[in-house]
Amino acid sequence: MTEELPESDRVPGAPHPRNAASVIGHDHAVQEFLASAQAHRLHHAWLITGPRGIGKATLAWALARWLLAEGQADDLHIPPEHPVARRISALSEPRVNLVRRGFDAKTGRLKAEIGVEDIRALLSFFHMSAAEGGHRVAIVDAADQMNNSAANALLKVLEEPPQGGVILLIAHQPARLLPTIRSRCRELRLSPLPADTMRQVLAGLGTEEDAEALAALSAGSVGEALRLAGQDGLKVYGQIIACFDTLPRFDRIKARAFAEAAGGRATAEGDPFDLRITLLDLFLTRLARSGLMGAPIPEAAAGEGALMARLCPDAEAARIWAEAQSDLSARARAGRAVNLDPAALVMDMLIQLAGLAPAHMKA
Structure with missing residues (x-):
């Protein structure tokens, strides 16, 4: 064959x-x-x-x-x-x-x-x-x-x-x-598909069980939802939530495991580094938006809403997280373009974000 x-x-x-x-x-x-x-x-x-x-x-x-x-x-x-x-x-x-x-x-x-x-x-x-x-x-x-x-x-x-x-x-x-x-x-x-339509399309493609969470993360793009599904994107996003859920105490063990997986080999389904940076971008975008509009509904991972309500309680915190998203992801991608260690780049990004959190967290 x-x-x-x-x-x-x-x-x-x-x-x-x-x-x-x-x-x-x-x-x-x-x-x-x-x-x-x-x-x-x-x-x-x-x-x-x-x-x-x-x-x-x-x-x-x-x-x-x-x-x-x-x-x-x-x-x-x-x-x-x-x-x-x-x-x-x-x-x-x-x-x-x-x-x-x-x-x-x-x-x-x-x-x-x-x-x-x-x-x-x-x-x-x-x-x-x-x-x-x-x-x-x-x-x-x-x-x-x-x-x-x-x-x-x-x-x-x-x-x-x-x-x-x-x-x-x-x-x-x-x-x-x-x-x-x-x-x-x-x-x-053409415009991004609304959530109800996304769920309908994804269910028809065999991802009915995860349709709501995939729709939440993919911004109305069926193609992006399928990419995430094909790379266990929901599981990886859940790992991001777990990394920050213990803040202000930073769980370095979980963070290190998440970062080391970014050094995996790219396959036809996708690049582990690109997936993690993309999902960190999404996390920060949703986090900043939660400070302006409230915690996301529906959640893309268990505990996401409660975490975001703690990390981003107001518009000032939203501004800080939005600036971090723009700066840190650009630095990580630039580092990858010159062949720096992907695991080290992701770990550095996690450490930087964890350092920002205590100043803006809701008690």
């Missing part, structure tokens, strides 16, 4: 967005696209924007299926047994071209960016006559991962749109795109 290669546009352990049964929580964007198609004013390039993991790629693939299967005017749904849906699921639909960061066989890793050769392949795709006529669809996931040469090559495509072609650009950070690219696209701006 050949090993399945990693896909840059897929959360490890989760279904690929092209296999999602439906688009949930983005009705306004769906209706905007359908209204444009119904009025026979379908734009040739659509920029689908919003935070990572909220369903942008799911929407893009649903739009591609609908266009190529010539779906109903008021609904994006295409039955999974439809020939177009089956070919798209297998990545064998000749009228769809997917542009994404590829796998580099020499390094054994995904490439860091989308290169000009990937966009040149897109030019060839549009210049070929479609075997079945009608639309041809290109999906670029994600457009903000293009290098400068690739972006300039894409701009040429947008300036001379191909007949019957529709380009769907996914962007987590649209500000990184050339202004000339953004100006030639019609934007569909």
